Amino acid sequence: MIRGRGLRFGVLGQLEIVRDTAPVIIASPKQRIALATLLLQANKFVTKGELADRIWENGLPANVCASLHTHMSRLRQALGDDGSLIMTRDSGYSVFATEETLDILRFRNLVSLAAEARRRGDIEHESRMLREALALWRGPALADVDSESLQCEVVPALERERTRAQERWFDVAIGRGEPAEVIVDLESAVDAHPTHERFWAQLILARSQAGRPAEALQTYQTARKVLAAELGIDPGPEIQQAYERISKGAAVPSASARAREAQTVSDLPKPAELPADNGAFTGRATELGRLRTRLTSSRPRPVVAITGLGGVGKSALAIHVAHQIADDFPDGQLYVDLYGSTPGRDPLQPLEVLGRFLRSFGLANPAIPASVDEAAARFRSVTGRRRVLVVLDNARDVHQIRPLIPGGPGCGVVVTCRRSLASLVNVEQCHLDVLSQEEAGLLLSRLVGRERVETEREAAAAVVRLCGGLPVKLCVAAARLTARPEETFDALRDRLAMEQGRLPATATA
Structure with a gap:
C-alpha cells in the first residue's frame, strides 16, 4: 500500500498540501493546526492531549475526546486518507512522511549532507546542498496557521534552523570568492533579521569583496544605527572585525582558511548536558517569549536570572527554555545543580563546578588550575570564541555563580535562585509568580x-x-x-x- 496516495506537504512557508499537482484545501483552522502539529513531528506519535492543547488554546470543549475524534476524521476525509497516512493509537496520532513528501524532512537531510561534505573538505558540494535546502523555504514557516502556541513555541526553532543554514551558505560563498551569489539574499536576511549581527558582518564582507567598498562601509554605519535603535548596543566583535578588515583593505579569508581558523574551536567536545525536558510543562508563555528573545537576540547576551519562591517552577522554566534555544548554542550546553537551597546538601563550591565544566570540554585533571581565579580564567578562555549555553540551577547567591560566567559574548547564561541577583553585571531578572x-x-x-x-x-x-x-x-x-x-x-x-x-x-x- 502506498501511504498518502500522491500527497506532498509543506511547512516551510504557508501550510501546503498537494496531491500530484493539485492543491488540497483544508478550510478548518482547527484541522490545519492538527495537521501542522502532526507534520512537525512526522513519524512520531503525538498524544491526544498535546493535539487538544494545540487545537483549543483558549479552553477545551466539554467532550474533548469526541471533538478531537471528529476533527481527525474530517481531516482524513479531506486528505482522502484510508488510514495509511494518519495512524491512530489509543494514546494519539501520527503522520507518516519521507523527505520526498515533506519539505522539512528534505531540508534537514540536505543540511546534513552539506555538513558531511564540509567534513570531507568538499566545499563545492556543501554549497550546492545548502542552496538546494534553502530553496525549499517559501516564506516564514507555517505563516497561515493560526496557532499562538505553534507560532511561539515551534516556529522560532524552525526559523533558527533556516538561519544557521543561511549563515553557513553565506560563509561558503564569501570564502569561495563568489559574493555576488549571495548579496541579494544577505540583503533580504538583514531585512528579516535586523538584529542578527552575523548577517550584517557577512553583508559587509560580501559587498567589500564584490568591489563595492563604499557600500560595505555604509552597511557598517547602518548596522550601528539599527543595533543602537533596536537593542541599545554597539556592534559586536564580528561586525567590528569585518569593518576593521575592509578599512585596512585586508583580503577576505578563503573558505579553507576559515575552516582552519574554526578547527581549534570545533575540535573541542560539544557537551549536551541539559536534563530531560518536562513533557507536562505548562503556561509561562510570556516569560518564555521574553527569555528566548533576550538569550538569542541580545549582544552581548545577558545573564538571565529566574527568581521566585521555592516550588514555583524556576528550574522547570530554565530547563524548558534551554531546550528551546539549545540550537542557538551549537558549541555546547552545560548544566549544574548548585544545591544552593537544597536541604541536607552543602552548596557546590565554584572550583568544583569549574572543574566539571572544563572536563566537559575535554581538559584533563592536570590541566585544571587549583585556584578559583585561575580556573575561572581558563573557563573564560575556553568559551571566549564559542557559543555555549550555561544553566546554573538552584544557586545560593551572587558569590557562588560569579566565577561560573563564561567569557564569550556569544555565550548565554540562565540562573535560577530564590534571591535577587541584581548585583551581577549584565543581569536581567525574571521574577516568577505562581501559576494562574x-x-x-x-x-x-x-x-x-x-x-x-x-x-x-x-x-x-x-x-x-x-x-x-x-x-x-x-x-x-x-x-x-x-x-x-x-x-x-x-x-x-x-x-x-x-x-x-x-x-x-x-x-x-
Whole structure:
C-alpha cells in the first residue's frame, strides 16, 4: 500500500498540501493546526492531549475526546486518507512522511549532507546542498496557521534552523570568492533579521569583496544605527572585525582558511548536558517569549536570572527554555545543580563546578588550575570564541555563580535562585509568580489525565485552589493520585484541606 496516495506537504512557508499537482484545501483552522502539529513531528506519535492543547488554546470543549475524534476524521476525509497516512493509537496520532513528501524532512537531510561534505573538505558540494535546502523555504514557516502556541513555541526553532543554514551558505560563498551569489539574499536576511549581527558582518564582507567598498562601509554605519535603535548596543566583535578588515583593505579569508581558523574551536567536545525536558510543562508563555528573545537576540547576551519562591517552577522554566534555544548554542550546553537551597546538601563550591565544566570540554585533571581565579580564567578562555549555553540551577547567591560566567559574548547564561541577583553585571531578572488557576488546572490535567479531571471537575478545581498555583504542590498531588488509582479527587481535596500548609517542601530551586 502506498501511504498518502500522491500527497506532498509543506511547512516551510504557508501550510501546503498537494496531491500530484493539485492543491488540497483544508478550510478548518482547527484541522490545519492538527495537521501542522502532526507534520512537525512526522513519524512520531503525538498524544491526544498535546493535539487538544494545540487545537483549543483558549479552553477545551466539554467532550474533548469526541471533538478531537471528529476533527481527525474530517481531516482524513479531506486528505482522502484510508488510514495509511494518519495512524491512530489509543494514546494519539501520527503522520507518516519521507523527505520526498515533506519539505522539512528534505531540508534537514540536505543540511546534513552539506555538513558531511564540509567534513570531507568538499566545499563545492556543501554549497550546492545548502542552496538546494534553502530553496525549499517559501516564506516564514507555517505563516497561515493560526496557532499562538505553534507560532511561539515551534516556529522560532524552525526559523533558527533556516538561519544557521543561511549563515553557513553565506560563509561558503564569501570564502569561495563568489559574493555576488549571495548579496541579494544577505540583503533580504538583514531585512528579516535586523538584529542578527552575523548577517550584517557577512553583508559587509560580501559587498567589500564584490568591489563595492563604499557600500560595505555604509552597511557598517547602518548596522550601528539599527543595533543602537533596536537593542541599545554597539556592534559586536564580528561586525567590528569585518569593518576593521575592509578599512585596512585586508583580503577576505578563503573558505579553507576559515575552516582552519574554526578547527581549534570545533575540535573541542560539544557537551549536551541539559536534563530531560518536562513533557507536562505548562503556561509561562510570556516569560518564555521574553527569555528566548533576550538569550538569542541580545549582544552581548545577558545573564538571565529566574527568581521566585521555592516550588514555583524556576528550574522547570530554565530547563524548558534551554531546550528551546539549545540550537542557538551549537558549541555546547552545560548544566549544574548548585544545591544552593537544597536541604541536607552543602552548596557546590565554584572550583568544583569549574572543574566539571572544563572536563566537559575535554581538559584533563592536570590541566585544571587549583585556584578559583585561575580556573575561572581558563573557563573564560575556553568559551571566549564559542557559543555555549550555561544553566546554573538552584544557586545560593551572587558569590557562588560569579566565577561560573563564561567569557564569550556569544555565550548565554540562565540562573535560577530564590534571591535577587541584581548585583551581577549584565543581569536581567525574571521574577516568577505562581501559576494562574487556568494554567494550574491544565498542568494537573496533563499530570493525571484529562478524562480523570473531567469526571470530577469541581473537586479537581478545589484541589487546584488548595495547591495555590505552586507547580511542586500540584506535582505532589498528582503523584498521590497516580500512586493510588482508586483515590478520588474528592478524597484528595479533603486530605489536602486537612494538610493545608503541610505538603512536603520542594528541594529544588
